[in-house]
Amino acid sequence: MKRRELVAGVASLGVLAGAGGILSRGLPTFEASDDGGSDDDSSSAPAEIRTIDAPGSAAGTITVPTDGVSVVTFFVTGCGQCQAQVSGVGRARSTLVDRYGDAVTALWLTYQTPETMPEDELREWWAELGGNWLVGYDPTPSIAATYGAVGYPVTIVIDEDGEKRWHENGVQAADRIVRAVESVLEEETGGSDESDGSDGIDEADGSDGTNEADGSDENAGTNETVGAV
Numbered sequence: 001m002k003r004r005e006l007v008a009g010v011a012s013l014g015v016l017a018g019a020g021g022i023l024s025r026g027l028p029t030f031e032a033s034d035d036g037g038s039d040d041d042s043s044s045a046p047a048e049i050r051t052i053d054a055p056g057s058a059a060g061t062i063t064v065p066t067d068g069v070s071v072v073t074f075f076v077t078g079c080g081q082c083q084a085q086v087s088g089v090g091r092a093r094s095t096l097v098d099r100y101g102d103a104v105t106a107l108w109l110t111y112q113t114p115e116t117m118p119e120d121e122l123r124e125w126w127a128e129l130g131g132n133w134l135v136g137y138d139p140t141p142s143i144a145a146t147y148g149a150v151g152y153p154v155t156i157v158i159d160e161d162g163e164k165r166w167h168e169n170g171v172q173a174a175d176r177i178v179r180a181v182e183s184v185l186e187e188e189t190g191g192s193d194e195s196d197g198s199d200g201i202d203e204a205d206g207s208d209g210t211n212e213a214d215g216s217d218e219n220a221g222t223n224e225t226v227g228a229v
Contacts, residue, residue: 068105072158090133092175
């Protein structure tokens with residue numbers, strides 16, 4: 001038999017074998033990557049988060065997503081911009097709680113671990129900055145990684161289905177946070193906000209810079225380190 005005929009015969013056998021595999025197992029399926037999908041890569045299964053005993057926070061656990069809207073901020077204690085963001089989130093939270101009660105949950109999660117930032121030191125840091133809502137540690141597996149949060153501070157809004165609806169890095173003004181949360185609540189309830197857009201919040205100018213996870217500070221001249229990372 002000539003070599004060319006032998007090669008053709010082997011190739012034919014391969015085709016037949018492949019066809020037989022398709023008949024017996026069906027066509028192969030290819031799952032779409034969730035790297036670019038706004039729905040798939042911005043939501044997650046419920047995660048249990050450990051919170052500490054601190055002003056406005058009780059020792060225990062909370063499940064995210066909650067049965068309402070969650071405003072989650074990721075931080076480290078040595079970040080000056082994270083310190084500046086506490087007051088902004090505090091004003092936003094006060095406004096949202098006044099309007100919507102327990103439909104909104106504010107939660108701050110540090111990238112640090114209890115070994116690098118013991119609970120008593122985190123409690124002291126929180127009290128000094130005037131924090132008055134839930135604070136704890138980003139769990140393992142990391143919620144920050146799940147929702148694509150990189151750097152600090154990072155603030156995200158998560159709806160009751162676990163979908164990320166808003167994501168911003170850096171210091172955010174309170175009225176921006178309020179509008180982000182209200183847009184989700186209005187969509188879920190089908191209502192509309194009749195406010196004039198001012199949100200009734202007295203704002204100070206804030207920087208939108210972000211500290212990356214390598215510890216660099218884009219506004220190094222203005223941020224002071226208070227805690228150890």
